[in-house]
Amino acid sequence: MKNESLQAAKAAYEIEYECLKTMLDYFDDEAFSRAVELLKNAPRIGASGCGHSGILCQHFSHLMCCIEQPAKFISPAEAVHGGMGFLQKGDVMVFASRGGKTKELLPILDICKAKGIKIITVTENLESPLATGADVVLKQYVNRETDKYNSQGTTSSTSLCMIFHALQTALIEETDYRNEQFALIHPGGAVGERLNSK
Numbered sequence: 001m002k003n004e005s006l007q008a009a010k011a012a013y014e015i016e017y018e019c020l021k022t023m024l025d026y027f028d029d030e031a032f033s034r035a036v037e038l039l040k041n042a043p044r045i046g047a048s049g050c051g052h053s054g055i056l057c058q059h060f061s062h063l064m065c066c067i068e069q070p071a072k073f074i075s076p077a078e079a080v081h082g083g084m085g086f087l088q089k090g091d092v093m094v095f096a097s098r099g100g101k102t103k104e105l106l107p108i109l110d111i112c113k114a115k116g117i118k119i120i121t122v123t124e125n126l127e128s129p130l131a132t133g134a135d136v137v138l139k140q141y142v143n144r145e146t147d148k149y150n151s152q153g154t155t156s157s158t159s160l161c162m163i164f165h166a167l168q169t170a171l172i173e174e175t176d177y178r179n180e181q182f183a184l185i186h187p188g189g190a191v192g193e194r195l196n197s198k
Helices: 005-027 027-043 051-066 106-115 154-175 179-185 189-195
Strands: 045-048 071-073 092-096 120-123 136-139
Touching: 005 154, 027 120, 027 136, 027 154, 045 051, 045 136, 051 071, 051 154, 071 120, 092 106, 106 120
Parallel strands: 045 071, 045 092, 092 120, 120 136
Antiparallel strands: none
8 A cells, every 4th residue: 555545544533533623613502403493393304315325324323223212214206206205294304415406406405495394403504505495504623634636525525424323312312212212123133142142
């Protein structure tokens, strides 16, 4: 391996560490609390994004299911071909878009508004369409991506993932979710074995 490659790999740790450390400076207690309240009371939760954001939305949906908050990733392509039938008035849609202008998500935003679905948007751009059209906006912070071109979805994915993890952590407290409940729905693997051991 070239020395430059090794140094770049090590620098990636520092870049992402700095991002996570600085994110707390942008943490909005009021907005976060409102987002948690919406998610807590939602009969169903949808999550949508494109690219890396979409992949993280799939992760978020699974996190919600793991604490028995029914959730589903809704593909932007499927959403405008009937997929939005999953959500009804009073449900919550979570949009993830660093720039807040992802064209594939804008028609879904319109559907949400027409159906009375509450909207949480995670974005860097608080003036973007997905932000101004949301009920709650959670500010995403990204210092830079880890690659030398500052173009790959690396640090931005970590930043989004941290916000989703924080939401699940807070919801566990707010709903008084118990490990015994998780044991019932997670009997598989090493985690299931540990949770269900007598």
